[in-house]
Amino acid sequence: MKTNTKQISKFLSLILRHNPGKIGLELDENGWANVGELINKANTQRKQLNIDILKEVVETNDKKRFAFNEDETKIRANQGHSIQVDLEYTPIKPPEFLYHGTVGKFREDIKRNGLLKMNRHHVHLSEERETAMRVGSGRGVPIILTVRSGDMYRKGIEFYQSDNGVWLTDMVAPEYIEFKA
Structure with a gap:
């Protein structure tokens, strides 16, 4: 039987980023879940998880x-949490420009208010336009915003980079966003 990794990934996103209580799982303060406990509790929900699938x-x-x-006894989501966790990020200097993919219906709101983290811990940005394009296309026809992250950094605004390369910041004010096509 072929593993449906996309479906399992969505399930893990729900459990590890937003609602571990849905299966009675507890995350530690840094967002880590015990792998054995995750597998056992997911299997009570008919998810048929095992270490190889994870x-x-x-x-x-x-x-x-x-x-x-390191020893694969714990698992966590790298970013995107709506629950309180400390991912232990250290502020670092970003590239001069970063990109954010979104869709046109949000353009005017972003021009007015900037990029806000909404129900997540941070605004997500990428180093490559192609990645931003892929992210934005998940919600419709994408538009790519260029963020002057170097200017933000020089003004004292902190940036972090998750283990998977996503750049994170608390918010991006409209004056740091270029609204090109």
């Missing part, structure tokens, strides 16, 4: 959403 999802997820600890 490894396949971690290794093949195109956005590298999940990570194991």
Whole structure:
């Protein structure tokens, strides 16, 4: 039987980023879940998880959403949480420009208010336009916003980079966003 890694990835996103209580799982303060406990509790929900399936999802997820600890006894989402966790990020200097993919219906709101983290911990940005294009196309016809992250950094605004390469910041004010096509 072929593993449906996309479906399992969506399930893991729900559990590890937003609602671990849905299966009675507890995350530690840094967002880590015990792998054995996750497998056992997911299987009570008819998810048919095992360590090999988890490894396949971690290794093949195109956005590298999940990570194991060194001995693979714990797993967590790399970013995108709506629940309180401390991912232990250290501020670092970003590239001069970063990109954000969205759709046209949000353009005017972003021009007015900037990029806001909404129900997540951070605004997500990428180093490559292609990645931003892929992210934006998940919600419709994408538009790519260029963020002057170097200017933000020089003004004292902190940036972080998750283990999977996503750039994170608390918000991006409209004056740092270029609204080209």
